Amino acid sequence: MRIGLIGYGRMGQAIERVATARGHEIVGALHRDASTIEREAVAQQADALIDFSHADAVPEHVNLALRAGKSLVIGTTGWDALRPDIERQVRAAQGSVLYAPNFSIAVQVFLRHAVNLAAQLLQLDGWDVAIEEIHHRGKADAPSGTARALATRLQQTLSLPREAAYPVPTDNRLPANQFAVGVLRLGSEFGTHRLLLDGPYDWVEITHRAKSRDGFAYGAVRAAEWLIGRTGFFSFQEVLNEILAHKEEH
Template identity: 40%
Template sequence: MKIALIGYGKMGKAIDAIATAKGHEVILRVDHDSQHLLEKEHLSQADVAIEFTTPETAFHNIQKCFEANVPVVCGTTGWLDKLPEIEALCAKGQHAFLHATNFSIGVNIFFEVNKKLAALMASQPQYDVWMEEIHHTQKKDAPSGTALTLAEQLMSSVTRKTAWINEESHQADTLSIISKRIDPAPGTHTITYTSPIDDITITHTAHSREGFAAGAVVAAEWLKGKTGVFTMRDVLNL
């Protein structure tokens, strides 16, 4: 499989190493100094593009891939207000697009655990709930995309929480998400339900970027030859 890597920071380099080790060919590496390569003549040679850049550039990058009729796996977070536009463009052009706030297989299983626990806690109003996420200092968005996915899942069941706030909050209807930026943490997400009697806590801790990178390559392998909009739930059949 021929891969175009759009975004060649630490995550891009980790994806490059894993994809190459699996026998794939990375034919294009685009970073902030090589944006001129983000054109149809270069992109169209790829079977799939994997995009990990910034919230400010993701939308444009995905459009460029669609123009070249190249399937896109996108792991950039912080731009999802424009996701409906991308989904509409994907459907109109019969392209392939897969987006996830986190490509780690472990995190996607953690999402399912979070939904199940939230459903169980929905009828237990004696428990308050809050969240903490820890990432490295180069993380550009806060809360993390993973934390926001967890929050949306939680609030869909625990309806006494009607909004989230990115700081400590003592309001009964607000979900507090505390973001910490500490090197070299690849990513830790903790959800705690607390009552006067006891606490219930679930945590996912990443030990390196390899889990995210490996999941992105698995997603790219799965997406090749497909048409439509997908998530990691489709890839993992969750």
């Protein structure tokens, strides 16, 4: 597969490493200041584009992929408010786009288990829930897309009568109809997510901690391989189910 990278920062470089090791070719890497001509040229040469850039540029990159008729994998986070409009645009144009706020296979399994764990304990009296995420100082958005995704799943799956507090109020009182989503920015931390459950007699927590960026890159490359030839707006779930069903090494 010929891959065009959009964004050549920490993740763009990890994608290049992982994709090359899987036998793919990188046909170009677009930086923030890439001209329209450069962008169109990379899109034309690529079978798939992989975007790990900045939230503000995602609509432009979707348009680029739709114009070129190429598959686009989006790992960039922080544009959730635009997602419904972009999904509609992609479907109307019969485009080929897949987005995940977290391409780590282990994180996706963690999310499933975290929601199940919360579902069982929060049906008991006296239990409370919170989410915590830790990332490197350079991360542009907060809370992380993964923390938001976990919060949304808790609300939707459990019909929690509480909403995520972004940010947690500073007057030391968390209203009863909210649960905390804590954010820490620390050094070069690749990404830690934690679900915390507090009960009358017990404390339960489940943590995922990334050891490098390669797990995210691997998932994004697998998503691009899966996406080629498909039309629609997809999440990582379909790819994940296929990977887990085949019990592949990753």
